[in-house]
Amino acid sequence: MAASAQTTGERTTGALPTVRRLVLYILFFILVSVAASGASGLLAIALEPGALTGTDRTSALARSIAFLVIAGPLALLLWRSLAKRLLQPAESGAPAWGLYLAAMYATALVAGSTALFSLLGNLASGRTEGWGRDLAGALVWGGVWWWHQWIWRDARRAPRVLPNLPGILGSWYGLLIGAAATATALSVVFSAVLDVYFPAPLIGNPWWQGVLAQLPWIAGGLALWWWHWTHLGMGTVRGGFADVALVLVGVLAAGAATMGGTGLLLYTLGNAALRGPSLQLLAPAPLALGMALAGAMVCSLAPPWFAGRSPGTVEAARQVVSGLGLAAGASGLGVCVNALLASLTPPLAGNNTRSLLLAGVIWLVLGALTWWRAWRPGQQADPRGRRVYLVAVFGVSAVVALVALLVAGFRLIEFLLEPDRLASGLLESVRAPVGLLTATALVSVYHFAIWRADRAVLESADAQGTGSLDSIVLVAGGGTGSLRAALAKSTGARVQLLARAGDGYLATEEELAAAIGTVEGTATRIMLLVEGPGEVRAIELE
Structure with missing residues (x-):
């Protein structure tokens, strides 16, 4: 018996057990998802018997029964086997278990919460169609989420690899949907204000119903974020994926929303000033303002979240902001070159050169200011801390340049094959890729100079440190x-x-x-x- 147990313990590592775990957890994920889909479908038919009629009802009923009757028992049998295995440290410490639990936890949370928030939002705005389907989805997927949360909090079966991944995903998901719903609600309010100055015939529901529809999403998203971030302590987790998610969501996504909304708002207002204010020209302004404000609110919360993080995480956040500014500024420069080239050709229909130049100037100035503040070009920096950033800039620049060259080459060959075309037509067709190439070339030249200077510093340090630690x-x-x-x-x-x-x-x-x-x-x-x-x-x- 001892020899048998020892042999079994030895077989918990290696390629075969890893493949076995991957197959079992993928199969378990599919079975649970299919069974939950069948259960929610049956419950929806029971709650709203008249929602489907005829062949649609028969097909939906047959599909739901098949999903639940076949996948449900198989999922329970497989879970009984897995539950016993997970009592062994080797099984609960396998990466496949941590990945499955995080994936199923996030899937159930997204499906259940979106169904619940959609139901509450529709009821708040006076719409009742589809309430049975939403309620069924909220109940069934909410139950699956609660079950997996119980497993996650069970000390005997909790994953020892990636133990906090479900909570990290849940917290940032809640913040994302809360911020997105806030931006939507603000855009509805700003649209109502805009309608005061530019009256239009009322089509659809009153504006306040649109705001009420977003309140469950705002409250529910923030509640999910608080539950995971504060109650479950995900805000105190440091290192690993917690820092990566903070940089991706708290800095990259929020910064992109803030910068994108601000740029679109400035362009909309500037274009309206050039052409004359109208409801058509100012239509994008409410959504742009709402998106900028929602992103700015998340950005304002981010600094305390970086307290106690490693210096590498703080540096990564700074470089992400710099990259956002660089992308916006380079795009603006390319659009400016595009607009200047467009001014050299006679317009075929209308003249949007001023609007194009306005967009380029706005993005160039906004991106340059953001990049300057984050990159701090006049200050000393650690060469080792920005090597990844420089490689990423070179990689993106290479992709952009390759695409621009392919487009420009295609247009040039197309022009040469049709010699009767006017030269202005060639300039009109290549001005966009030429603008991108110009901006990419300037960005690459500057960062290549930075890279050479950093390499010289590192080589000098290595030469002075002969015999130093490797x-x-x-x-x-x-x-x-x-x-x-x-x-x-x-x-x-x-x-x-x-x-x-x-x-x-x-x-x-x-x-x-x-x-x-x-x-x-x-x-x-x-x-x-x-x-x-x-x-x-x-x-x-x-």
Whole structure:
């Protein structure tokens, strides 16, 4: 029996168990989704018997019964097997289990919450069609979400890899739908204000019903965010995907919404001033203003969220803002070149050169100001901290340049094959890709100069540090992610972390630096062994 158990334990690692887990969890995800779809369909038919008639009702009823009767029992049988396996640390510590739980948790949360908010929004605005379908979806998928939350909070079966991923996804999902609903509600209000100055025949429902329809989405999204971020403590999670999600949603998405809304609003107002105010020209203004305000509110909340984060996360957020400004400024410059080239050709129908130039100037100025504030070109920066950013800029620039060259080449060859066409037609067809090429070339030249200067600094530092550390093996316990990043930044070496059990094997940056200082000779690889609180021993590996 002991030999059998040992053999079973040995088989919990390797390629075969990994593939087995992937197959089982994918199958379980499909079965739960299909069973939930069938249950919600049956419940919807029961709640609204007259919603479907004839062959539509028969088809929907047959499909729902088949989904529930076939997938439901299979999902329960598979869960009984998985539930026993998950009591073993090797199974609950598998990455596949953490990914499944996060995926099913997020899927059920999105399906259940959208059905509930849609139901409440429709009822608040006086619409009752489809209430049975929405209520059924909210009840069934809400039950699936609650079940998976119970599994997630169960200490015996909770995933040991990616343990906080469900909560992180839930918190940012709630904030996203709350911010999007806020932007929509604000746009409805601003549209009503705009109608006061530009009266139009009332078509559809009153404006206040549109606001009421968004209130459940706003309140529900913020409630989901608070539940995960504050109640479940996801706001205190540091490192890993938590920092990545913060940068992607709290900085990239919110910054793009703020900048995009502001640019569109300025263009709309400027275009209306050039051509004369009208309801048609000012129609995009309410949505642009609502989007800018909603994004700005999220951006205003972001700074406290970065408290206690690693310096690399803060630097990544700064570079994301810089990239947004660079993309907007480069696009604006390309549009300006496009407009200047358009002024050299006679217009075929109308003249939108001024509007095109206005859009280019707005995006150029807005992007340049954002980039200047985030990039801080006159200040000293760590060359190692922006290498990824420079590579990303070169990659995006290469893609844009390639597309622009292909379009310009196609237009040029097309012109050469039809010699009877006017030269102005060639200029008209290539001015857009020429504008993009010009902006991309200027961006690439500037950042290539930055890259060469950074490389010279790094090569100089490497030349002066002959015999300096090339790699460090850190053996410590507890949460050492930020400590590893700080050690890599201070020494410039590659740091490999070997975790040891117990939270008592911790050390500070000063203690690690003192241990490194005891290394004699020209060793390039060392091991920092934390033997206890404040006890660090440096071992030369070469």
